[in-house]
């Protein structure tokens with residue numbers, strides 16, 4: 456009956472998650488130095504493949520009185536010898552994880568060379584290609600693409616925020632999410648296909664399709680929510696772009712140098728000193744910041760300065776955070792002029808989220824300063840105004856406290872329930888998936904076959920993120936088995 460067939464189909468797709476690809480390359484036994492090149496206290500050599508245990512047998516057990524194979528996942532101190540000559544190479548720790556052996560040896564160049572050469576002399580063993588261990592883990596379904604990306608990001612992480620983000624992904628945060636969604640899609644697809652192939656009772660059909668409709672609608676809203684993250688993950692992974700802007704000579708380069716704690720940009724009393732964009736990477740409160748100093752904005756006839764201003768404007772447009780610097784003393788002195796003589800180029804580049812810094816406060820007294828702040832607040836579009844001095848450092852601590860708090864507010868990843876999207880690639884495929892699901896919902900009432908095609912498309916898009924086998928393959932298998940069962 457129809458319901459029996461449905462059950463069968465659902466049972467089948469439950470196993471899809473464990474569907475595996477076979478790869479002949481993974482038959483070789485490979486080895487490599489897993490720790491960094493060069494002299495070090497300890498070096499770790501890893502051996503992986505079907506014959507990995509051979510390395511332990513030939514280099515640890517053969518010449519030893521202790522013939523017992525190491526207990527899995529337990530480090531044991533052993534002599535390591537050359538498999539052919541029997542020459543003693545080192546005394547180190549041997550670890551056995553089924554399919555992978557590790558030798559933890561002394562990190563001297565000659566010791567490492569000796570052990571690697573010895574491994575190479577074992578029949579069927581070869582040195583691993585770059586990234587081959589990870590590749591193999593992917594082929595063996597131990598890691599999916601997002602986990603591989605996470606591990607790469609973990610190696611490159613320079614700040615705490617990047618490390619947290621990468622670790623979450625390396626541990627399967629995204630994989631789990633996308634696999635769950637994909638599984639749901641496949642289940643729903645099986646239902647739709649069952650109706651297409653074997654639907655006979657309109658009541659059951661309607662009931663099944665209504666159910667599918669509801670579930671897909673729900674999933675659409677979940678995916679939308681997931682994507683509605685202000686690109687936090689992607690921005691954190693690449694670094695948060697902060698641009699310093701403002702008129703000439705207000706202390707933009709001085710501010711950059713203060714944050715960098717070095718003379719990264721040239722500072723001089725001559726307006727128009729900075730022309731090229733100067734970008735430096737900083738770790739501010741655990742967040743990766745790429746901060747750019749720019750040419751002072753003003754009308755100019757100098758072609759080099761004009762080019763500098765064009766570059767400044769481009770950087771301002773692409774900034775995630777804009778810091779506008781003005782000179783408090785200049786503004787104070789022009790307080791009777793319209794708009795404080797504020798150049799329209801600078802004024803127009805400001806918006807309500809711009810952080811405004813009134814620099815050079817060491818040249819004003821307290822009364823002048825608080826008066827200035829009070830009247831100036833009315834003129835600018837932002838509420839974030841800080842008074843500081845790049846010469847005395849006064850006020851910079853307060854600015855940094857605010858800055859880190861607002862970074863946490865905007866980019867904190869630890870409050871998110873699920874892992875964050877970290878690459879444009881993920882977003883593209885998710886968009887593709889959403890498109891398919893929306894089309895599916897639109898077509899469900901009119902053309903079931905076309906609708907099913909859209910669902911398949913959406914499922915494939917998710918599979919592309921995790922790098923899992925194409926859905927067509929799975930479904931062909933399902934259909935084949937299903938038809939057999941039906942005919943019996």
Ligand SMILES: Nc1nc2c(ncn2[C@@H]2O[C@H](COP(=O)(O)OP(=O)(O)OP(=O)(O)O)[C@@H](O)[C@H]2O)c(=O)[nH]1
Pocket residue numbers: 702703704705706707708709710721722723724725726727728729730749750751752814815816817818843844845846847
């Ligand atoms: N008194 C005082 N002088 C400052 C302060 N910050 C910068 N200056 C001086 O202001 C002048 C201009 O500083 P820069 O850092 O070159 O200013 P800029 O905005 O980068 O200038 P351009 O690159 O030419 O647009 C230099 O003589 C600095 O020493 C400050 O807080 N107090």
Ligand SMILES: [K+]
Pocket residue numbers: 703704722723724725726727728729
């Ligand atoms: K200057």
Ligand SMILES: [Mg+2]
Pocket residue numbers: 707708709720721722728729748749751
């Ligand atoms: Mg400058």
